[in-house]
Amino acid sequence: MKDEVVFVTGATSGFGQATARRFIRAGARVIATGRRGERLEELRDELGDRLHPLVLDMRDADALLAAATALPKGYSDVSILVNNAGGALGLDPAHEAKLDDWLAMIDTNVRGLAVLTRAILPGMVARRRGLIVNIGSVAAQYPYPGGNVYGATKAFVHQFSLNLRADLVDKNVRVTCIEPGMAETEFSLVRLRDQAKADAVYRGVKPMSAEDVAETIYWVATLPEHMNINLIEMMPTQQAFGPFAVHRIP
Numbered sequence: 628m629k630d631e632v633v634f635v636t637g638a639t640s641g642f643g644q645a646t647a648r649r650f651i652r653a654g655a656r657v658i659a660t661g662r663r664g665e666r667l668e669e670l671r672d673e674l675g676d677r678l679h680p681l682v683l684d685m686r687d688a689d690a691l692l693a694a695a696t697a698l699p700k701g702y703s704d705v706s707i708l709v710n711n712a713g714g715a716l717g718l719d720p721a722h723e724a725k726l727d728d729w730l731a732m733i734d735t736n737v738r739g740l741a742v743l744t745r746a747i748l749p750g751m752v753a754r755r756r757g758l759i760v761n762i763g764s765v766a767a768q769y770p771y772p773g774g775n776v777y778g779a780t781k782a783f784v785h786q787f788s789l790n791l792r793a794d795l796v797d798k799n800v801r802v803t804c805i806e807p808g809m810a811e812t813e814f815s816l817v818r819l820r821d822q823a824k825a826d827a828v829y830r831g832v833k834p835m836s837a838e839d840v841a842e843t844i845y846w847v848a849t850l851p852e853h854m855n856i857n858l859i860e861m862m863p864t865q866q867a868f869g870p871f872a873v874h875r876i877p
C-alpha cells in the first residue's frame with residue numbers, strides 16, 4: 628500500500644472517513660475531501676501527514692477539475708479513486724419532494740462523480756495503473772417509496788461503473804461498484820434532518836458500520852491486479868426484501 632495514492636471523496640464522515648483511516652493504517656497516502664474543512668483538519672491531526680486534506684464541494688465542477696490538476700507532489704499520481712461523497716436528501720413521495728433536494732442529489736451523486744472521474748482517469752490510463760471504487764446503493768436495484776431520485780442517482784452509478792469497465796478493458800484500470808444497504812453513519816441524519824428520526828432507522832437492528840464498508844473497499848484494493856470485482860451488493864443480515872405493493876380498490 629505504500630505506493631498507493633488514494634483519493635477519497637466524502638472523508639469528513641461515514642464510509643469515506645473510515646476508508647481514509649483504513650488506507651492510512653495500511654501505509655497508503657490519502658487525499659481526503661469534503662466540504663467541512665475543520666473535520667478534514669481533525670483527520671489530518673489524527674492520521675498525520677500522509678493525509679492531504681482538500682476542501683471540495685462535489686457540486687462545483689470547476690473546483691473539481693482545478694483540484695485534480697493541482698494535487699501536490701507525492702499526491703498527484705492517484706492510483707485509487709473512491710467515489711464515495713454523496714447521499715440522500717428527503718424521503719418524500721415524488722409529487723411532494725423538494726425540487727432543490729432532487730437537483731442537489733443529481734449534482735452531487737451523478738454530476739460530481741462523473742466530473743471527478745473524468746478528471747482523474749486520464750492519469751490512470753497513462754500510467755496503466757488504477758482502481759476506481761464507486762459507492763452505489765441497494766437503492767439502485769430495489770425501488771422503495773421515497774427513494775425516487777436518490778435511487779435513480781445510484782442507478783447511474785451502477786451503470787456508469789459497468790460502462791467504464793467496457794472502455795477500460797485494455798487499460799489495466801479496474802472499476803468496482805459497491806452497493807451497500809443499511810449502514811449507520813450520518814446518512815439518515817442528512818436525509819431526514821432530524822436526529823430522533825435518524826436514530827429510529829437503526830433501532831432494533833444491527834446495521835453495517837462505516838468500517839464494514841471501508842474494509843470491503845480495502846479488500847477490493849488488495850486483490851491481485853488481474854482480478855476485477857465488478858459489483859458488490861451488501862446488507863445487514865437483518866435487512867432483506869419486501870413484497871410488491873398492490874393498491875386494491877375497496
Ligand code: NDP
Pocket residue numbers: 636637638639640641642643660661662663683684685686711712713714715735762763764765806807808809810811812813814815817837
Ligand atoms: P455520511 O453522511 O456519513 O457521509 C457523506 C459524506 O459525503 C460526507 O463526508 C460529506 O461531506 C460528503 N458529501 C456530501 N455531499 C457533498 C458535497 N456536495 N460535496 C462534497 N462532499 C459531500 O454518509 P455515508 O458515509 O453513509 O455515505 C457515503 C456514501 O455511501 C454516499 O454516496 C451514500 O449515498 C452511500 N450509501 C450510504 C448508505 C448508508 O446506509 N449509510 C447505504 C448505501 C449507500 P461534507 O458534508 O463535509 O461535504
Ligand code: 8X3
Pocket residue numbers: 763764765766774807808809
Ligand atoms: C442507502 C441505503 O436503503 O436507505 O443508500 O437507500 S437505502
